[in-house]
Structure formats: C-alpha cells, structure tokens
Amino acid sequence: MSVPNAAASPRAKERTELLRQMVRIRRFEERCVELYSAAEIRGFMHLYIGEEAIAAGVLQALDPGDAVVSTYREHGHALARGVPMDAVLAEMYGRTSGCSRGRGGSMHLFDASRRFYGGNAIVGGGLPIATGLALADKMRHRPTVTACLFGDGAVAEGEFHECLNLAALWRLPVLFCCENNMYAMGTALARSHAATDLALRASSYGIPSWPVDAMDALAVADAANRAVESIRGGSGPCFLELRTYRFRAHSMYDPERYRAAAEVEHWKELDPIPRLIARLRAEDGFTDDDVAAIEAEAESEIAAAITAAEAGPLEPVEDLTRFVYSEQR
Amino acid sequence: MKTTYREACREALRDALTRDDRVFLMGEDVGAYGGCFAVSLGLLEEFGPERVRDTPLSESAFVGAGIGAALGGLRPVVEIMTVNFSLLALDQILNNAATLLHMSGGQLNVPLVIRMTTGAGRQLAAQHSHSLEGWYAHIPGLRILAPATLEDARGMLWTALQDPDPVLLFEHGTLYGMSGELDDDAGPVDIDRAAVRRPGTDVTVVAYGGTLGTALDAADDLAGTGIDAEVIDLRTLRPLDMPTVLGSVARTHRLVVVDEGWRSGSLSAEIAARVAEEALYELDAPIERVCTAEVPIPYAKHLEEAALPRRDDVVAAARRAVG
C-alpha cells in the first residue's frame, strides 16, 4: 500500500515506517484482547500497548543478520522484527502454523530464520543467551549486534549484573535495552530498587548508557542508531534505559490495584502514536489520508492473520513428544 | 599407554579443541589456574585465552552464554566446578537449554556440552559432595553422561560435541586420580548404550560413575563366596538404556542398583520402577537398592563413609537377593 505524501523524502519514509510498525502492533494487540475475551487465545498474555515506540525504534536500527532476544511481552518485538503476523497469531491459537508450532504460545515466539530468539518467560533469562550470541559473533569475527530487550524487573536479578559484567569485560556486541515501564507486575521501581537510575547503574560496569524518552519513537530510533553504530565500531556493549509506560494491565489477569487511574491517564497523554503523527504532520506534510492508509493496511493485515490462524491445523497429538531431542543426530 | 582419568579428560579436551575451531572451553579457573581439578592444565598456553576462557563467578551468566554461543554456531564446552554450583545455573539449564528446541517447534538446537564434577568421598562436607546427576536425568531435553572408565573419560566428550542437543557430563571427583592402561588410539565412544563391565550369571549389579568401582570391588568379594555378579555400567543416565539392564535381569533374575544419590526419588528408584514394570516376572527376589543415606554428606571421615554406598553394602544386598 502506498502512502502518498509521506514517502516524499528519505527522512519521511523512515518516520512513516516507525509509525506503520507502531500502528500495526497497537491494532494487533487490541484485536488480541477481543480474541482473548472470546477464548480464541489463552494462557498468559502480556500487552505492549503504550510501549510500541521501543519495538519500532530499536528494531529499525538492526540488520537482518543481527540477533534479537526478547521477553514474554514480545508481540511487538516479533512483529517489528518481521515475524509474519500470521505466524504470531497462529502461535497464540496453538496451531501448527504458529511460529513455534503451537508449543510456545504468546510468551514463547521464535523465528530462527529472522534470528528472533524468543520469547522467554523467566525474568532476566534472556540476558545470558544474548551475551552468548554476541560472544559467538565476536569469536567468529562477524559484524553482528545482538539486541536484548528486558524490563526493569530484570535489573534486580543477579543475571543482569552477571551479564553486564561479562559483556563489558569481553567487550561483546550487545545492545541492552531496558524497557523501564516503572513496574514489575505491581511493584513500582522505587519500591523494589535502592537506586532507581538504571542507566547510572549500567554505566557503573563501564558500559555507555543513555536514558531515553521512549514515548518518542524518534528519540528511541536516534538512540538505537547511535548505540548500534558504536557497537559495530567495536566499542563493546551499550545500554539504553527506555523510559516508557504500559497503558494496560500487566497481563490479562491483573486487577491493577497498584497504580492510580490518574497516573495512567497522564501517560496516555504522552501516547507515542499521536505524538509521532503530530510530528509528521508538522514537519513532513503528513495528511489524514496518510494516517488512514496506515490504519487500513494494519486492519487488513490483522483480518488476514485471523482468517489464516483460524484455518491453521492443530499439531497432531501423535507429534506431542517431537522436538524434545533432535530428530537427526 | 599408562594414563589417568584426569589426563584422559584433558586429552579429550585437547583433541576437541584441535579438531574443531568452533569448540571452546569456558568456566571458572579453567585457564590461568589450570582447572580446579587440573583437568585443563596447559590448555591455555596451547590454545590461548579466546578458546580457553576464564569466566567470573557467574554460573548463570556463563552457562547461559554457552547456550547463546551454541545458538550462534559455536560448540562450547562449559565447565562448572561442581554440581553443587550448577544450581546457580539451573534456570539456564532447565528453562533454556532443555526447552528451546521444543518451545521453538524444532527451530533452535542447543549443541552445548556442560562438564561438572559430582560426588563425595573427599571429606568436603555437604556443599561440595552431593550427587545430583539424577535430578538432571529427570529433565527431558537433556542427555546425561557419567564416564566411569578411562575409555569413557577420553571418548565421551567428542561424541557429546557431535550431538545437536545439550549434553551434561558428570565426572566423579574421586575418579580423576584413577590410573590404568588406555589404547593409544582410543577415541570417541558410543553414548547410547550401557556396558556390561563384568559378565556374570547370579545377580545383576547396576552402577554408574563413582559407584562402578564399588560395584566391581563387591563383585570380586562375591566371586570369593561363589556368587557370580554381572556388573552393568549405565554410562548414560538419560536416556536410559533399559534393554541392556532388562537383558541382564532376564539372565540373572536378581537386581541390585547402586546409586550415590539419595534413595528417595533417585535414579535407582527409576530403574527399579522400570524393571518392576517391564520384567517383574523375571525377578526371583525383591529389587535391592544401595544408595546414600538420607542425610547431607557430613565432613567426618567415618560419617561420610557411613553415608555413602560401600562395597560391603553392595555385597550384603547381593547376598540377600541371591538368598
């Protein structure tokens, strides 16, 4: 689908792409809520709504050969990485056509062909894996970067500190992206951390670290581009503290007793999607038609994904114990 | 050639590092110190610090980094000093190494080898003496090896490195000094089959790792009293080679299992259950188990000895079975 005015300049093209990614992630997850309520999809489901600027901004900085390690709140990361929406949704439907053949669900999306290494439901569990992927790249002299996304909750885990130390010590090409939405489930950062300046804590390992306003997709993209460039230059790891907010509950089971409605409302005013649209209008001649075209494109992609997921076959029960060990040794 | 278990382990590492440039060794003190059991002594000088990599005291990070490096196309050998410390990396081993292939629907292999020591017998008290390999053998997605002989210490590593799935290798701490003859051309060994280490007709004694020697010693004693014991070395604790065990029981009709793990919920319990399920009517006597007493391993020598499966305990169990 073409977006007439906005495709005018290269800068406008890049910014339009950021918006396009954020809109498709947002609309996808809004439909997921409906599908969840209709019991089409189940399990733990964690929505990314409000945080889309991170997925869009960080992943645009990567090349296809780079690696991505994610968490259980990873729909946005997977989609921005190019994992087909069909395969993501089919996974949540538990179908063979899902990106993990129905064995992973919402929290365990994988796509080896796009070097998308999960999907990990253990807080902090992805950091060592990202460190090791970067180690492999460094040892093989590949100019590759591994982006590791995790929440502020992970900063309290020992693995965070072990891995920052190791990555800094060995100057590994890892981009640590802390999505600081200020809550780990119901626990506010200030109630669980003695020192709440996370960029400062990362920099204590000698890692270049920046706080970023992650309600601003352009700021995220700039910071990510800068960090990736520095990492490719051989400087070792970088750390981005991406200050964001989730507009929805932690998961579908969360009654959200721990934060005031007024606080949520305040952050919704900073919504990264209208914010970027305003910038595009003011600086790149973006029009209502451009927005409508992006929305329509997202809607039709989602409709097609739902149709495909519903039609996807279930993995035969006879295959239950496949993929525990490799079939070829 | 005359060699030791320790040297056989080292030779296996040297061989792997030489044959495949994707192989590297990583762990605490594997480099400059030479390995805390001196297994990797000299390898740093030979292969350099890229491939013989000292790590910080961060079990979870470097075991997990081994998983990532395996995903990234390398063939890491990660050493954890002892199984006791592996618990700090249990999350990575169980929640990632063992599950990624399945959770990714067959997309992500983790060709990682983790080596660690296990077992008691050196008066190191509870936090350095436990035998937890049976716990790991509980986990689908892992292959668990326990080399009990020089041949296996020399040969299992390379075979393990050829495996596309994560393999855990348990070296019993008391075996490193064991010496004997090893063929000059000793090489990779089968890791799918248990081995009959001593053929016999009257009773089957199943052992592995550190308990194999105990079982063979007991078999010598039994031979002196006219009981001919067959000793089976499991070698692979997961997946278990039950056909070899069942075949032996079908010949001897009596079973003693020797296991340095605690009896409750142990590998010996699994073997006993499977024999009961699949060959109950072959048995002429109740199954006997010789395990570690249900106590954290104590420091004092006499107490430690009393806690562990002893030669005399195995002899007594076999005599009860033969009746």
Ligand SMILES: Cc1ncc(C[n+]2csc(CCOP(=O)(O)OP(=O)(O)O)c2C)c(N)n1
């Ligand atoms: C090791 C571990 N402990 C506890 C949990 C349960 N849990 C799931 S999400 C979560 C909060 C994590 O918060 P954060 O890392 O900030 O990520 P966010 O959900 O905000 O994206 C907790 C405690 C878990 N999955 N893993």
